[in-house]
Amino acid sequence: MSHSVDQQICDGWPPEAWQDVVVVAAVSGGADSVAMLRALAGLSADSRRNLVVAHFDHGLRERSVEDSQFVAELAQSLQLRCEIGHADTDLHEASAGSMEEAARNARYEFLTKVARRCGARYVTTAHTADDQIETILHRILRGTGIAGLAGIPLTRELAPDTTLVRPLLTCRRRDILRYLQALGQSYIDDETNRDIEFVRNRIRNELLPQLAEQYNSRVDDAILRLGSLATETNSYLDSLADGLIETHVSLREDFVELNCYELSLLPTLMIRTVLMRIWRRMGWPEQDMSYQKWDELAELTLRRSVANLCLPGGVIATRAGASLRLSRD
Template sequence: MTARGRSDQHAPWFRHVERALRRWRGAAVVVAVSGGGDSVGLLRVVHELAPGLDLRPSVAHLNHSVRGEAAEADAHFVARLAEALGLPCDLGRWSPARPGGFEAEARRARYAWLVEVARERGAAAVAIGHTRDDQAETILHRILRGTGLRGLAGIPARRPLAEGITLIRPLLEVSRAEIRSYLAAIGQDYREDATNTDLSRTRARLRLDLLPKLAAEYNPRIAEALVRLGRLAGARDRALQAELRAVERAAMIRIQPDLVVLDRSILLTLPPRFRAELLRRIWRDRGWPEAAMGAGRWERLAAWVRRTEGALAVGAGIEAIVTRDDLTLRRRRVEGVGAIPPEPVPLPVPGEAPWLGGRIVASLDPSQPSDETIDLDRLEPPLWVSPPRPGDRLDPLGMGGRHQDVGDLLRGRGVPREERGRVPLVRDARGIVWVVGHRIAHRVRRTEATRRTLGLRW
């Protein structure tokens, strides 16, 4: 490890980082450093730019207590680097409280701890080392699992982390190769995390297998193309949200915590997908549960507006009522709606199971609407419904039979932590069949050999 050396501050990417940091001129900034190349590169760049921008950087490193001696060596490396650079350093330690869901829990713990450090240091920003390669991997991952404009926009360059504290990513326009070249030029070493090359992890396979294959066989600049797609999607999403805010103000007739009444004629002026996005915005602003509201469900709710009258049980105790003039979204406050059943609820085939004021339906009639359609002959009855349990895993569709922790799946799907325990799981004798509203298991997918199907909906 060394603290010697100076970079070429006239490199285009270096000037871009400087521009990204200008808004924090004169501020204290906490730099999160794992010890890996990206975060070490970020620290060295921030340290080099600090005098000209009057920045007051400090270093923060959280030991996740899962890699034994390697993790201890990482912490020691970061502490010595901070000392060599003359920077204050905060070292923390966190251990998972329960089995399963490690990645999601670790991420929450890391950000919560960084907020604490930032407050103690009086910092206005926390800087982390995501690069352009991370952005490309994120966008590709979201494309593979299915996403909309907001998901295509990828990782934001900055976002609020807590009141008065912003999370910033100054390296988001810089490639990993440029960072490594910079570190080599200044003689700075860094740590390698073996989990980054663990091909059982989706991100590692994207980074080490799929992206190189796409670059070699289809587009050598695939990473740049994905990042450019993210920029365009982000710009379009921001414009769309501005338009929808104006429509929302015009359409809103009445609004209460459990009730929203909208002018149906204004909603019908929107294309179906924009209408779905508007309803999603309103739903989210009310703080209503989104756990089971996948893309297909939003589309069906948007289509329901075209009916002249009727009521639709949307799920999670929410009802949509259409009249000639209005659309009413109403959250029903029914005794016991919020209580998760203490025991698994049987799901007959065909039949239904009650869940949180709604019902999960299994239908053999292909003409009936469904959220998912699976291969009936791949099931091992009986079926039942229950909440997630510690250590729950499944083989999500699209992962080729590889298994994933349910907690990590829900985090990746954007389900808030407080809602994850209320997401119903449909199970058979072999395990999880459907994480309701999110993913079916790969093993029950339809194939060319499928002869009988089962429709599932909530």
């Protein structure tokens, strides 16, 4: 193994865990995703059989057609199957913030379809440690809890039979650029990454350099360490919450019932964690569940009187006696 990027991928996601199943690699053509593809192709025992390249054209850049052609040619040079997708609607019509969200949703919908079509067990994206740093700092600025401080997880469920994996999550971008240089591999330089219209780009290009220059030269390491500690804390709280769900919560197909008498003896932090785990198990939308909403729901668990609470995503919470029922319209 000739480079630290290969080694870091192997440490976090050993090839023996994925080289006998189909893996869809999401490749934009940028440095990170190209490095990921080259590394996976090199580590796979039979990349032509188990690796599929997927590229989604959002239609947001003038050179998007050239980007698609670059990825297709790269896949061909590696003798890999390549799937190209295109946005069905004009994402430019959205505002800066919602456009990013709309683009992300469209991209993951495409990746899910490709995975289903190819029978893929895994889909990989090229998030790096630098993305992790930016994500955690962004969440701090917007306001977040312990779960948010954990940042981007290494894996998450994309579909019932497909797991999303981020094999470069411990790799720094500077190492990725050295890796590509050593391979003599070209990549696309996306000029939109420097567009300060987007908050994420301002964090990357303005705020982080200023923090490093004026406050802490190792701010990147400090943020990554914070994320690691938050991940450990979350894992512990989640394991406790799962045990409490098994003993004090009834999960049905269309509703959930909680034993409030037992749960009310717990700290509010633990009650909120139980509720968040229930949301994930039921597949209910979490995005609009603010800290205030989680706190209101936890407070409802502690009450003894009859009360109702309407929550984002069409979830209704009804407290009656010692029980709290959660259902979705």
